Amino acid sequence: MTSTTTHTGTDGRVTVRISDPGELIAAVPHLLSFRPGPSVVLLNHAGAKERRILPVIRADLPDESFEPDAVRELVRRLLRHPGAGVTVVIIGCRPGHRAPPGEVPHKQLAGLLVRALDDVGRPVDHALWVPEIRAGVPWRCYLDDCPPGVLPDDRDTVMAAAMATRGWVTYDSREEMSRLLDPDDPAAIERRQRMLDAAVDRLAEAPAPEAIAAAMGHFGAEESAAHLSVVRAALARAEAGDLDLSDEDVVSLAMALSNLEVRDRCLRTAEPPGEPASNAAERLWLELVRRTPPPERAEPAVLLGYSAYRRGDCVLAGLAFDNALTARPGHRLAELLDLCLDRQIPPAALSRLSHPNGGAPMANTP
Incomplete structure (x- = not known):
């Protein structure tokens, strides 16, 4: 089954439609313009029909004691934009974090985000975790509403080709940028x-x-x-x-x-x-x-x-x-x-x- 499709409009704009969570994670570096390190990322789905992603909000993974404050700030930033839903992507682990055996890392942070977003009327479509955004890396879902998977090479996706066609560059890090x-x-x-x-x-x-x-x-x-x-x-x-x-x-x-x-x-x-x-x-x-x-x-x-x-x-x-x-x-x-x-x-x-x-x-x- 094809999970990513493209459409070229009469104005020449290319629309990339992504339905697979793994390919959505692989799109994050292109949406940010750089490959993020340990981060929490909110993908705001701006429209109920087109589900256009705007904006992408990123923050460093907070210490456990600061998680409630970090969640409030992320939600505050998100609510400045209209939207119909959110995808939460947590990347990596903060130093010193150890998840219990069999659990996805940063489950508490993910739960705080899901509940806070639901409280303000922004349901979470997916809540995903990946150790890093690289080809072949396994990803998992916090909500257990989709089976785990493996990331494609984000440099070879349809999204990467569409961004390159537009002349946009994706950097390996914020520092390189x-x-x-x-x-x-x-x-x-x-x-x-x-x-x-x-x-x-x-x-x-x-x-x-x-x-x-x-x-x-x-x-x-x-x-x-x-x-x-x-x-x-x-x-x-x-x-x-x-x-x-x-x-x-x-x-x-x-x-x-x-x-x-x-x-x-x-x-x-x-x-x-x-x-x-x-x-x-x-x-x-x-x-x-x-x-x-x-x-x-x-x-x-x-x-x-x-x-x-x-x-x-x-x-x-x-x-x-x-x-x-x-x-x-x-x-x-x-x-x-x-x-x-x-x-x-x-x-x-x-x-x-x-x-x-x-x-x-x-x-x-x-």
Whole structure:
């Protein structure tokens, strides 16, 4: 019997339907964008018919004395989203945990979650345990409503192929994912810092009102038009697969994105989420995060985070907002979006930032 099927809609979107619990567990790394270590994961089934999974909520396995508090926090986060049911997946064991012979590890935690979710009207479809997410690893069910099984190779599933087709990458760990944002070359960063300092000094030599406005991220119409032109050219190159940025490219883009009007218009490049044009823009923002010195790095970092948030990759979004706040402490947009992420605001609710006046977002350019 086929337990995983795909359907390609008229808009080109691929829908993956999974009915086997083992394949649902194998989908977790792709849904999170990284392979989790010991964790408790809630898969929220957002619709009664389609059972679309949104969001995926993950937390480290808590110590036994903190399990009730951890359950309350997980349920609180889940209830920020509409849903018709939940799948609970517990991965691995916390250090020192020993399950009684014949019992599934962390049975108490699973029971607390099942009862708490049932109390708030979110029935648990499956409650599953697996020691790790690797091919051939056996999994078990806490509710005994399905026989145990063995995980498929998550890298060879239909889900993996669908994600790869969309250009999404699954990393072996959260740490590997976080290294994506590391600077590309310290010597190059220093070189570009000197170039940026010289460019900022030239701005400071402008007449006082213009210099003060530029320091606050506000520029005149002529400068804004020039900055938009720089960004549009880089986006067009990124969509063509060209992310080879010279020092001059990085500096000119950093200066363009320091124009808050231009930076805010670049939020539109996240629409529609996960499509080729918005994926290309996200790759450009990532390259700029890696290549741009602080504090200017904060602007591409917040754009990267926003794009990741809009397409549902909340882990990358959080890493990007942290990066922005490290580069420029007190960055207002990064603080706002990080607060939205912390409070589990649904990604769709952010679309007003992309087109705040209610009109349709621009296709692939700010």
